[in-house]
Amino acid sequence: MNADPATLWHATAAAGTRYPAACGESETDLLVIGGGFAGLSAALHAAEAGLRVTLLEAERIAWGASGRNAGFVVPNFAKVDPEAVVARLGPDRGAALNRFAAESADLVFDLIRRHSIACDACQSGWIQPAHSAEALARSQSRARQWQALGRPVEILDRAAVEELTGAIGYRGGWIDRSAGVLNPVGFARGLARAASAAGATLHEESPVISLVQQGAGWLAATGAARISAPRVVLATNAHVGGLLPGLARSFFPLKVFQIATEPLPASVRHRLLPGDQCVSDTRRNLFTFRFDADNRLITGGMHFLGPGADRRVPHAIHRRMARMLGLPDLPPLAHAWSGIASVMPDFLPALADIAPGLTAGFACNGRGIAMTIRLGRELAQWAQGAPLADLSVPSRKISPIVLHGLMQHAPQALLPVSILRDRLDDRKP
Numbered sequence: 001m002n003a004d005p006a007t008l009w010h011a012t013a014a015a016g017t018r019y020p021a022a023c024g025e026s027e028t029d030l031l032v033i034g035g036g037f038a039g040l041s042a043a044l045h046a047a048e049a050g051l052r053v054t055l056l057e058a059e060r061i062a063w064g065a066s067g068r069n070a071g072f073v074v075p076n077f078a079k080v081d082p083e084a085v086v087a088r089l090g091p092d093r094g095a096a097l098n099r100f101a102a103e104s105a106d107l108v109f110d111l112i113r114r115h116s117i118a119c120d121a122c123q124s125g126w127i128q129p130a131h132s133a134e135a136l137a138r139s140q141s142r143a144r145q146w147q148a149l150g151r152p153v154e155i156l157d158r159a160a161v162e163e164l165t166g167a168i169g170y171r172g173g174w175i176d177r178s179a180g181v182l183n184p185v186g187f188a189r190g191l192a193r194a195a196s197a198a199g200a201t202l203h204e205e206s207p208v209i210s211l212v213q214q215g216a217g218w219l220a221a222t223g224a225a226r227i228s229a230p231r232v233v234l235a236t237n238a239h240v241g242g243l244l245p246g247l248a249r250s251f252f253p254l255k256v257f258q259i260a261t262e263p264l265p266a267s268v269r270h271r272l273l274p275g276d277q278c279v280s281d282t283r284r285n286l287f288t289f290r291f292d293a294d295n296r297l298i299t300g301g302m303h304f305l306g307p308g309a310d311r312r313v314p315h316a317i318h319r320r321m322a323r324m325l326g327l328p329d330l331p332p333l334a335h336a337w338s339g340i341a342s343v344m345p346d347f348l349p350a351l352a353d354i355a356p357g358l359t360a361g362f363a364c365n366g367r368g369i370a371m372t373i374r375l376g377r378e379l380a381q382w383a384q385g386a387p388l389a390d391l392s393v394p395s396r397k398i399s400p401i402v403l404h405g406l407m408q409h410a411p412q413a414l415l416p417v418s419i420l421r422d423r424l425d426d427r428k429p
């Protein structure tokens with residue numbers, strides 16, 4: 001029986017249902033491949049709309065990035081602002097994609113309430129503190145752009161950032177109050193339960209090993225099952241592997257580490273994040289932190305890889321958090337894990353228009369919880385007959401990144417430059 005990954009979230013979430021491996025021959029209206037947030041949301045929304053839905057997960061629900069992230073629910077694009085989205089996509093498509101992002105966190109917390117999902121969810125807000133004067137100017141402009149779209153966003157001065165986060169030295173920042181935190185494994189297991197209750201058939205330990213066109217639809221095969229469907233959603237994210245090799249070369253797979261400490265004593269806990277928000281700053285080598293429901297401090301990030309990285313990096317990240325938050329007595333490391341995030345070259349959500357009846361959705365880019373849930377709802381509309389071109393997320397043919405074998409290492413290779421530039425920023429008055 002396949003094991004769950006050893007993350008904090010798998011260790012602390014309520015136990016999930018075991019779904020049987022697929023076997024035999026069957027037909028369905030929508031076949032979803034992948035049991036992360038994108039696949040679960042597509043399955044839930046399509047089943048609620050009355051479609052016959054089958055979801056196949058190679059391992060277990062929330063085995064991929066959906067079970068390994070930090071649980072920050074953030075409704076914006078990590079690197080691109082609303083005006084830039086409109087400039088790139090034009091007024092109509094740009095406005096649609098901005099609305100897609102803006103409403104995404106509300107959708108997550110609505111689903112949690114509607115399906116009574118126990119996942120320590122808290123719509124407490126997300127704070128982005130600015131580490132330099134230039135970053136402050138950029139984040140104030142960013143906040144104004146989301147405010148202009150009617151979002152519950154406020155600009156924060158230096159004192160407000162310090163009071164809300166407990167972190168010293170930031171120049172100011174902004175907060176989106178529709179954002180929040182959750183236990184992602186609890187959330188994914190709750191979505192799976194809701195999808196199943198809505199009539200979807202879920203299978204774990206059922207890797208799709210071939211997917212071929214059959215008449216006007218598709219035939220997917222696992223070791224023990226053959227399932228045909230007129231429409232297929234590939235929700236495999238960075239784990240697509242050899243199933244569609246061109247697709248695997250159309251994004252950057254980024255290894256990201258996460259850690260959690262032992263619970264903090266109440267004397268320290270009350271001065272950091274008293275409002276339970278999550279924080280990601282403006283550094284190029286991003287610094288993030290939040291608490292879980294038991295007061296464990298959580299952070300993560302990219303790091304230099306190489307021999308022994310899985311053992312070495314968590315300690316380096318733990319030391320960085322102690323330094324950044326001025327906590328020489330930070331409780332020891334209790335949990336460490338890593339996952340693979342997919343990042344699109346333009347940092348925006350995208351649909352791959354692979355062939356008639358077959359599409360793949362990517363909305364990761366470090367904001368995948370809110371975005372993939374919203375993306376799954378759009379994919380359910382496509383499954384009901386809406387043309388791809390009518391969805392809020394732009395669709396395009398698969399275009400593999402030139403020299404992907406080399407280019408996929410660029411984010412890691414450029415990390416020393418990012419760290420150096422952050423240090424130079426820190427020295428500026």
Ligand SMILES: Cc1cc2nc3c(=O)[nH]c(=O)nc-3n(C[C@H](O)[C@H](O)[C@H](O)COP(=O)(O)OP(=O)(O)OC[C@H]3O[C@@H](n4cnc5c(N)ncnc54)[C@H](O)[C@@H]3O)c2cc1C
Pocket residue numbers: 033034035036037038039056057058059060061062063064065066067068069070071072073074206207208209235236237238239240241243256257258300338339340341363364365366367368369370371372
């Ligand atoms: C360490 C880390 C931290 C992150 N932190 C955050 C955060 O705090 N906030 C945020 O918004 N986003 C964050 N992200 C991004 C977010 O987790 C992802 O964008 C999101 O979970 C992607 O969901 P998904 O459903 O697209 O893919 P996944 O969750 O990766 O699911 C894909 C699934 O497809 C399955 N699969 C693959 N191939 C097959 C096959 N052939 N047959 C059947 N199944 C198959 C895999 O087993 C896997 O379970 C983070 C990512 C990582 C890695």
